[in-house]
Amino acid sequence: MAVKAVELAVKIKAMLAALRGLREFMDDYPFDEISMKALKGREGAYPFGEVGTYGAAVLGASVSRRSYPRFLSLDDLVLYPPAFTPRRLEKMAELLREPVFTDVSLETELGGFKSAAPLVVASMGSTDIASRYSIQIAKAAAAEGVPMGVGENVSTVRGYEARRSKLHPSFKERVMAYLGNLDGSGGVFIQQNVEDSYDEHWNKVYSDKDLEPFIEEGRVGFEVKVGQGAKPGLGGVIRMRREDAVKVRDKYHFLEDPLTAKGKYVERYSVPGTFTPDILRGTIRMMRNNYPRAKIWIKTGPYRDVAEIIRIASEEGADAVVIDGKEGGTGMAPSAAMKELGYPTVVGLKKIMDARLGGAGLSLLVAGRLFNGAHAVKSIALGASGVYVGRPLILAAMIRGEKGVRNYIEAVKVEIQMLVSALGKYDVREVSREDVASLNQDLARMFGIPYVYSRE
Amino acid sequence: MDAELVDGQVNKSILELEDMVKDEHAFLGFLEKWVQGSWRWVKEDKYRTMLRIEATTLREVRAFLDSRGFTEALAPIVGPVTDPGIRGAKQATIDFYGHEYKVMSSAILYKQYLASSLDKVYFVSPNVRLEPNDSALTGRHLVEFYQVDLEVKGASLEDVISLAEDLVERVVKAVAEEHWRDLERMGRTPPQFKRPFKRYTHAEAVELANKLGCSNPRNTELRWECEKMVSARHGSPLAVYEYPKGSRGFYDREDPGRPGYLRDFDLLYPEGFGEAVSGAEREFEPARVIARMRESGEDPNKYRWYLEMLRENYPLQTAGFGIGVERLVRYICGLRGVWEARPYPKVAGIVSP
Incomplete structure (x- = not known):
């Protein structure tokens, strides 16, 4: 009985670990930013995904990060705009009006x-x-x-x-x-x-x-x-259905021969x-x-x-x-x-x-x-x-x-x-x-x- | 260099072809009708004569090679692998009891192994190459063609260049003598050559092409256009040797003394007809062959039997070449394209009998 309980506890713990892998990815990857763009298109370039909130919200750059990073990324750089913009002046001369981002x-x-x-x-x-x-x-x-x-x-x-x-x-x-x-x-x-x-x-x-x-x-x-x-x-590895694997067995490396493998799937390297x-x-x-x-x-x-x-x-x-x-x-x-x-x-x-x-x-x-x-x-x-x-x-x-x-x-x-x-x-x-x-x-x-x- | 080039001029059938392909759409329409109704023109006098000349040509090639101590062997038709060095053409495949087999694009891998037994060997070999669509415009590419493919154990590059020169000279001479009248009736002035034939390194040939106004990158094969231009400046065949690596299959040997260059050659027909023969000394060190396979993006695993054969026959040092039969007949008869130089021609992208 005790052994069964331990086994169950270990199994649950293992499943949670597997889920945690997914959660870590979800937390770490910028889902929100990408979703906003996918849903809203051009307006996704703004916070809340709409230009309409402009003026109705109090906004500013966030100074914190969600977690301590292991290595540096492009987010550790900033763009460094100048106040004086001679190229903008040239563009204005070309357009005969103040240029805009479009x-x-x-x-x-x-x-x-x-x-x-x-x-x-x-x-x-x-x-x-x-x-x-x-x-x-x-x-x-x-x-x-x-x-x-x-x-x-x-x-x-x-x-x-x-x-x-x-x-x-x-x-x-x-x-x-x-x-x-x-x-x-x-x-x-x-x-x-x-x-x-x-x-x-x-x-x-x-x-x-x-x-x-x-x-x-x-x-x-x-x-x-x-x-x-x-x-x-x-190289890559994917799991293939055994019957599909049989068709490409000359071309890839399989740990077990798809012809004789028992399971429904085999791993293809x-x-x-x-x-x-x-x-x-x-x-x-x-x-x-x-x-x-x-x-x-x-x-x-x-x-x-x-x-x-x-x-x-x-x-x-x-x-x-x-x-x-x-x-x-x-x-x-x-x-x-x-x-x-x-x-x-x-x-x-x-x-x-x-x-x-x-x-x-x-x-x-x-x-x-x-x-x-x-x-x-x-x-x-x-x-x-x-x-x-x-x-x-x-x-x-x-x-x-x-x-x-x-x-x-x-x-x-x-x-x-x-x-x-x-x-x-x-x-x-x-x-x-x-x-x-x-x-x-x-x-x-x-x-x-x-x-x-x-x-x- | 220039003074020796004056004797050459572009053949009128080459000019005619150039003119025809100017309107690509109309030309492809013409070609489609040509190949789809080939049973009609094979009965014309001109093409009946061409077919007879083709038979004489094959007989003379065999006579020449037999006189030089070669043994003719049966060519392979299908196999698990075939020649991959076919410049962007696709291989035809068949289902061999659940395994994918290739129809021979050339017998290169097999002739080396046969040379280990017979020393001097040749095939008259049918080959299939599913060429890129734009090859339909060159006048030089057929999807199904024959080549005389030979290999000599212990031969050097120089040996096989000389052999190719002798073969082309002897065969063209013999066929022209036998069919002098026929050729004249076809409007072809029978070719007469001057020995020795010119030999250029690939670098010299590129330089010559550039000088003639055809720009060709240094490290790639001569473009069809440039090859034609170089060929057109000659009255006799010419050899181009020492191609840069990357332009040929993995089996052409890299010069141990000049890394990056191959111990290989092409023999070109004069008058703008271009490539006749392609050959080389072979790579024979298994480790070198494997590295060269990777350089050409190949999976060595696929060529396991070939690598085993090389290992067991080590050192299997051979050299050889292949000469396209339809191209040879096209040259002898002065035809516009190889699609005039055989019955039931098949060209890239066109469905025909």
Whole structure:
């Protein structure tokens, strides 16, 4: 009896621990801010999500944080607006009136694609959650004119054209939902990991007749994945239904053979892929050679030798490098990997700044828990070409479908416009290092920007 | 360099093709009708003659290789893997008892293994490559084609370049002699070559292309356009060797003395016809092959049998090349495109018998 009671107590305790994991994520992740944007769109850029409360509320910047952070983030930087704004005067001379924030141009070029804002929809893969909302996100991203990635394993696990399972869209459905709704700007970049290469994924795409007009127009790119923030150096793992696993058993590593496994589900591992400077260089050359009309993107994680990745990508003529910091999102990663592997997003941004100061001319994007317009403006000021955003779009889609995603992107666009105009500039590409300062001495030193609490 | 180029000029059928593809839409319409009704034109005199010349060509290729001590072997048709170094083309797959098999895009992986037994071996091999849609415009790409694919144990790059030069010279000469009248009737001035043929490094060829006004990045394969321009400036075939890494499959050997460059070559037809032959010394160190597979974005796991074969036959040092049959016949007959150089041609993106 006593043993049973203990066993029950232990079980309950274990379940609570599992729930706590979820709660910790909910508490830590800025759900409220993203939900407000998804629900309210442009008005989500204001507190309470409406302009109407203006004048009816007493507001000010919050000085406290909910919890003590383990590492620093872009929220430890502030924008540093000047009172004197000669560029605003120039803009006024051009417009013949006082400029307002909507006069800020957000148009830019990201990795060989025109983009309506310095924002990219991150390559999300085949996991249930990414897959479920992928069509809504694709349509919204196309309508908003921002580039979008399609992650690894999608074709291999969900099917290239025909669906492998009823609920999940195939690779082609995802890509066409995007390309079919595209207007003047945007483009799609497609990952192929080691297992996808088994199926010649990029070759399939490049010779696909339905994609041909978009390839010819320069709206298609390929993304090499050299790791990701949440688990640099480790491959993905997902749980698959046994019958689905049987179909891909030649291509993936399974701990137990799906043919003989007992359970309903088996765990499928993908390998991280081996890289050396030569392998990366060779891969880019192969891509330029085999797919001359496709843009080349490299996504990488918080590695110590990321500067070399940027250098090689730049020398070989790649179009973009994305650095995903350790707080980057994922469908699944070991806790120890998320906690212990790699450096925070701000450090990735510093690597980008160094590469930029060293003369790198290609698009450099930063990723990892970036979710608002301020993150975008700070990143661009420090040398990034734009931000690479994943999770907020899934949340926005969960909250309000395609409309939620459009709302969210529009809110971020407005936020960027407001902040850039406050800096006295009217083109997002003009923000620079002078526009940021730090609340933290270490970050101030790392970026070589003013520490706001110093005497100087 | 320039003085030696004056003897070449663009063949009139190449100019005709250039003219046709100017209106892409109209050209694709023409091509569609051409390939969809191929049983009609094969009965025309011109194409009946072409088919006979094709037969003579194959006979002469075999006669040449047999005289050099080669053994003809049966070509593989399907297998778990095939040649991945096919410049953006997709492989055709079939269901092999629940496993995905590939239709041979080339027999490269198999000819190396056969050279370990026969020393000098060749296939007359049918291949399938689902080429990118824009290849329909080049006049040089078929989805289904034949190549004579050969491999020589212990040969060097220089050996196989010379072999390719001899083969093209001998075959073109023999076919032209036998079909002199036929060619003239087709409006083709039978080619006559001057040895030695020119040989350029890839870097020199790029420089030449740039000088001719065709800009080509240094580290990539010669673009079709540039290759045509370089070829058009020659009256005899020319070799381009030492391509930068990244432009070829993992099996082309990287020069141990010049990292980043391959011990490989292409032989180009003159008069704007472009690539005839593509070949190389082979990578044979299993660890090198694995690294090269990763460089081309491949999963080494997929090539397990090939890696085991290399390990067991270590060191399997070979060199070889492939020569496309339809391209050779197109050149000999002076045709606009390879879609005129075989019966039932299939081109990218067009459904035809």
